[in-house]
Amino acid sequence: MFAKDIGIDLGTANVLIHVKGKGIVLNEPSVVALDKNTNKVLAVGEEARRMVGRTPGNIVAIRPLKDGVIADFDVTEAMLKHFINKLNVKGFLSKPRILICCPTNITSVEQKAIREAAEKSGGKKIYLEEEPKVAAIGAGMDIFNPTGNMVVDIGGGTTDVAVLSMGDIVTAQSIKMAGDKFDHEILNYIKREYKLLIGERTAEDIKINIGTVFSVNREDGEEVQTEMDIRGRDMVSGLPRTITVTSKEIEGALKESVAVIVQAAKNVLEKTPPELSADIIDRGVIITGGGALLHGMDQLLAEELKVPVFKAENPMDCVAVGTGMMLENIDKISRRKIG
Numbered sequence: 417m418f419a420k421d422i423g424i425d426l427g428t429a430n431v432l433i434h435v436k437g438k439g440i441v442l443n444e445p446s447v448v449a450l451d452k453n454t455n456k457v458l459a460v461g462e463e464a465r466r467m468v469g470r471t472p473g474n475i476v477a478i479r480p481l482k483d484g485v486i487a488d489f490d491v492t493e494a495m496l497k498h499f500i501n502k503l504n505v506k507g508f509l510s511k512p513r514i515l516i517c518c519p520t521n522i523t524s525v526e527q528k529a530i531r532e533a534a535e536k537s538g539g540k541k542i543y544l545e546e547e548p549k550v551a552a553i554g555a556g557m558d559i560f561n562p563t564g565n566m567v568v569d570i571g572g573g574t575t576d577v578a579v580l581s582m583g584d585i586v587t588a589q590s591i592k593m594a595g596d597k598f599d600h601e602i603l604n605y606i607k608r609e610y611k612l613l614i615g616e617r618t619a620e621d622i623k624i625n626i627g628t629v630f631s632v633n634r635e636d637g638e639e640v641q642t643e644m645d646i647r648g649r650d651m652v653s654g655l656p657r658t659i660t661v662t663s664k665e666i667e668g669a670l671k672e673s674v675a676v677i678v679q680a681a682k683n684v685l686e687k688t689p690p691e692l693s694a695d696i697i698d699r700g701v702i703i704t705g706g707g708a709l710l711h712g713m714d715q716l717l718a719e720e721l722k723v724p725v726f727k728a729e730n731p732m733d734c735v736a737v738g739t740g741m742m743l744e745n746i747d748k749i750s751r752r753k754i755g
């Protein structure tokens with residue numbers, strides 16, 4: 417039996433592919449390495465990511481989807497085709513249906529081009545879906561009932577906040593404030609405070625290892641790392657230098673960015689019809705996406721929104737898992753409305 421349904425989470429930071437009956441079969445960073453002179457694609461995914469910040473002059477490692485929009489369409493298309501071809505769709509899976517979750521703010525021209533890229537790679541029927549809806553389904557919410565469900569999906573480029581009921585979005589907001597901006601804030605903080613230049617990957621490592629947005633309980637429970645040695649280039653001497661930064665410092669550096677996410681969630685709640693608000697108090701808010709893994713995100717949101725907040729089980733897999741669940745019911749859903 418060959419699987420026929422493929423779900424793709426075409427994210428700013430990562431691309432995940434779910435195949436019916438197999439689960440998530442591909443999980444790679446959305447990075448492409450190009451030869452600047454010939455525009456030839458040299459590497460895609462993990463191999464290209466290892467090159468970020470470490471390439472010689474003629475090679476560039478780029479992230480074609482930046483800030484939740486498609487910054488370089490041709491490269492996005494090449495990347496998508498590369499990943500789909502890796503599955504050997506044409507050989508193994510006869511004419512699959514493909515559901516793609518792409519950034520919320522892409523234009524209709526870009527949507528059309530994404531469809532075409534998937535068709536050229538062997539897809540029979542292509543569906544596009546909105547990210548927060550699929551994230552909510554993947555996180556285990558039953559959004560098809562007449563009850564209010566709220567999801568906050570914090571990705572690399574965008575944070576999507578949505579209240580869903582009866583299979584659709586009731587109120588939502590999408591902001592360009594997410595994991596990438598957190599990395600930038602950390603990078604800028606280190607530059608400002610220590611006159612030390614670090615790369616984007618180092619900034620991300622700091623965020624993942626010692627970052628927090630709610631340090632109150634950081635020392636509770638298991639042993640957690642609260643400081644880290646960082647290497648970078650001294651801005652004055654130009655030489656390599658090592659410094660030590662603490663969780664508390666990173667919490668300070670991320671404060672303003674996180675406040676923007678909290679505000680977006682508050683805005684959505686304010687626009688939510690009262691019956692659905694009542695449901696959200698009962699059922700809580702689910703957070704998904706890589707940003708949900710940032711230490712204290714659930715606690716901070718719970719304190720600010722005054723509702724229970726739960727981290728999805730595997731926050732970074734929710735969209736991909738959701739595409740699989742959605743495809744299972746696509747005939748039912750497509751009669752209602754789907755791209």
Ligand SMILES: Nc1ncnc2c1ncn2[C@@H]1O[C@H](COP(=O)(O)OP(=O)(O)OP(=O)(O)O)[C@@H](O)[C@H]1O
Nearest residue numbers: 427428429430571572573574595705706707709710
């Ligand atoms: N343990 C962690 N702590 C904090 N942040 C993390 C952790 N793991 C991953 N991230 C961050 O999550 C982000 C990527 O999340 P995700 O894969 O959900 O984004 P995406 O779906 O590709 O992006 P978008 O939804 O904007 O298109 C990155 O910024 C990454 O640094």
